Amino acid sequence: MPLAADQLLRVPLLPVLAAQGLSVRRNARFLPEPSGPREGREGRGPRLRLLIAGDSSAAGVGAGTQSQALSGCLVRELSRHYAVEWRLEATTGHTTLDTIERLQALNGQFDMAVTALGVNDVTRAVSQRVFMERQSRLLALLTGKLGARRVVVTAVPHMNRFPALPQPLAWVLGQQAARLDLGLRDVVESCAQARHLTLDLPDDPALAAPDGYHPSPKAYAVWAAEAARLLRQA
Known part of the structure; x- marks a missing residue:
């Protein structure tokens, strides 16, 4: 398959991209993972065992x-209809491969799962082919050993729209993110229990965290509502 424009230009742009990458890291506001429980029970109704991973x-x-984050917002949405038993297995910097290795150690069973991965696969230059293979392995693990009958797979974010990233770095990473997400859609389509969740959010500063790289609580609430809608369809 012929190389895309961003792949062809990556070599001549390498000095600029490297300098921008160092500048982003130097100026980044490293936000911590939020405090709060990472598992619990909430709501009344039919039992729903939920896993959030990524x-x-x-x-x-x-x-x-965590009450303002994806887990808290999602549990609140679902607990209106279910007795939710939930667990969060997620770590800053994790790739798809890291998540596979983490979840392989779990012994629990889950009814539904939500995943959020791809940004670290992009920044570590994972190819589309390898990303698709690893996402297929992850879905097989979730729907096999871990028992999930519905998995909501969150799209790889539009990294070209991250406020923290300057051009042309944003463009190069955005092109790779779009390429991985295209492969992700194919992987999800081949799994009957999975659904691809695209978040087409407006360019609203209130949707970005202060670091310009992560979602804000407002964005997490929108994301959770859409994920809950797909889960309830099951």
Whole structure:
């Protein structure tokens, strides 16, 4: 398959991209993962065992507490209809491979799961082919050993829209993110229990955390509402 424009230009742009990457890291506001429980029970109704897994966004970076993060917002949405038993397995910096290795150690069973991965696969230059293979392995693990009958797979974010990233770094990472997400859609389509969740959020400063890299509590609430809608369809 011929290389895309961003892949062709990556070599001549390398000095600029490297300098911008160092500048972003130097000026980054490293936000901590929010405080609060990472498992619990909430609500009344039919039992729903929920797993949330992934990277820093799944862990809720950008929110002050887990109640303002994806886990808290999602549990609140679902607990209106179910007795939710939930667990969060997410860590800043984790790739798809890291998440597979983490979840392989779990012994519990879950009815539904939500995943959020891809940004760290992009920044570590994971190819589309390898990303697809690892996402397929992750879905097989979730729907096999861990028992999930519905998995909401969050799209790889539009990294070109991250306020913290300057051009042309934002463009290069955005192109790779779009490429990985295209592969992710194919992986999800091949799994009957999975659904791809695209978050088409407006360019609203209130939706970004102060670091310009992670979601804000407002964005987490929108994300959770959409994820809950897909889960309830099951």
